[in-house]
Amino acid sequence: MTAATAAGPDETNTGRSEVWRDLLRDHFVSLDVEVERDGGMFDGAVRSDFLGHLRVSGVRSVDQDIVRTPELLRRDHDRYLQVCLVRRGTAYAAQDGHEAMLRPGDFVVYETERPFQWTLRAEAGSPYWDLAVFTWPRDTICLSDSESAQLTCRTLDGGSGITAVLSRMLTDLLVEKPTVSEGGAIRIADEIGDLVATIATEAYGFGGAAxxxxxxxxxxxxxxxxxxxxxxxxxxxxxxxxxxxxxxxxxxxxxxxxxxxxxxxxxxxxxxxxxxxxxxxxxxxxxxxxxxxxxxxxxxxxxxxxxxxxxxxxxxxxxxxx
CATH class of the missing domain: 1.10.10.60 (Homeodomain-like)
Structure with a gap:
């Protein structure tokens, strides 16, 4: 991928959940975090690289609830469209009146300019959940606001169909870290964003519900x-x-x-x-x-x-x- 990591190759914080909030803000947007420790120590890590204007991030931490409130929306005005893919553990996500339950391989689309919430839990026998998060500037995605509001936080199945193909491709993008020219990186970022919009739209459509x-x-x-x-x-x-x-x-x-x-x-x-x-x-x-x-x-x-x-x-x- 082009460009170095956003804040060092791996950022890890133990026992300081307030630093975790700052780290998430630096890589994404301002968020409220409530950590369930059960007497254990807090641990979390974020790694981000850039592919053109697409930020590709791996996030790992312990059980917690994450909320983006209307108050936090006023702190940062950049608009992003994000895709979050669960690699390990389970997740619940909600935005625009939609709710999604996610298992490994599943993913959702959501936007940072409207409130959302996440509940993230590690799987049995593991202290951590693990996510891949893909972040585009909203204006680079050819998806209208009304279309986006129909698609946010609807489960996209990572186990079958065309959504499974996209899930594997996104996972490979995080793991493989391809090296391409700057111009090539921008074109790839655009094309992946278009592919996400197309597949999400095909998966749920709009039909008579709108x-x-x-x-x-x-x-x-x-x-x-x-x-x-x-x-x-x-x-x-x-x-x-x-x-x-x-x-x-x-x-x-x-x-x-x-x-x-x-x-x-x-x-x-x-x-x-x-x-x-x-x-x-x-x-x-x-x-x-x-x-x-x-x-x-x-x-x-x-x-x-x-x-x-x-x-x-x-x-x-x-x-x-x-």
Whole structure:
């Protein structure tokens, strides 16, 4: 994997559960932890490596309950989508009204911008449970907020079907630690994130259980994704295509904490970022890439790209392909 470990190759703390909270925060987000010691000593370890923008972590500790509360959400504002896979022990996870019971090999999808809870227990005869945790910046995952809310904390079976194939692949990713170029690492991180979203969606779907509001939002999300290259894509166009008023459309997106224009801009930038990595089809110019995804002014595109990714499109392409 590219990059060194996030905080040393292996972080272990014995007898100090308060340090454990700090360690989890450093690797993930702020969490409340209640440890069940039963008179024994506390022990825990976290190891994280990076594959592009994907953080790959192994976590091991003793029986405990972990909660991300609304108060903790206000302490850190970074949005992540995470996959947690149980390697040893058992786990209970809850988010968005869903509950999952996990055995070794099973995994779930969840998000850090909404409250969640975990109950982690070691198996009989062992003092530890063991997890693999995969963390993506939320904006790099092509999954709408409404789709994500349908998928979080639903058990994905590690023992059979296509979810078992993904479970084995994720486990190998933690254990094998492949060495690839920086550009290759970013592409792999994107593709694994897309694969997680696709398999989780296929495993549970949405069917008739989703209400009309959620179905409408999904159709709108699909419409936006299909028309990103249209420079005239606007809230008014989106609303008209779905027979709702612009005001109603904006209220629907306000429930997600975003405007329609913000969603369109962020998705366009993400498509441009991916095209900057793509060597297939020759070397497209920045102008060609930006126009392909609906930007009509190269300077506007370059400025927006720098605001989101912290560097210019030219420097980004050179760095990841270098």
């Amino acid at each position: 209400d009309r509001h959620a179905n409408l939002l999904r159709r709108i999300d699909s419409y936006i994704a299909e028309h990103l290259g249209d420079p005239d894509l606007s809230p008014e166009r989106v609303a008209q295509a779905h027979f709702v008023s612009t005001r109603q459309l904006q209220r629907m997106f306000a429930g997600r904490g975003q405007t329609v224009s913000q969603v369109v801009r962020r998705q366009r930038l993400e498509r441009c970022r991916r095209d900057l990595l793509n060597r297939r089809g020759g070397e497209a110019t920045l102008t060609e890439i930006s126009v392909r995804w609906g930007f009509t002014d190269l300077s506007v595109f370059s400025r927006a790209f720098r605001e989101v990714y912290g560097t210019s499109p030219t420097a980004y392409r050179a760095r990841v392909r270098g």
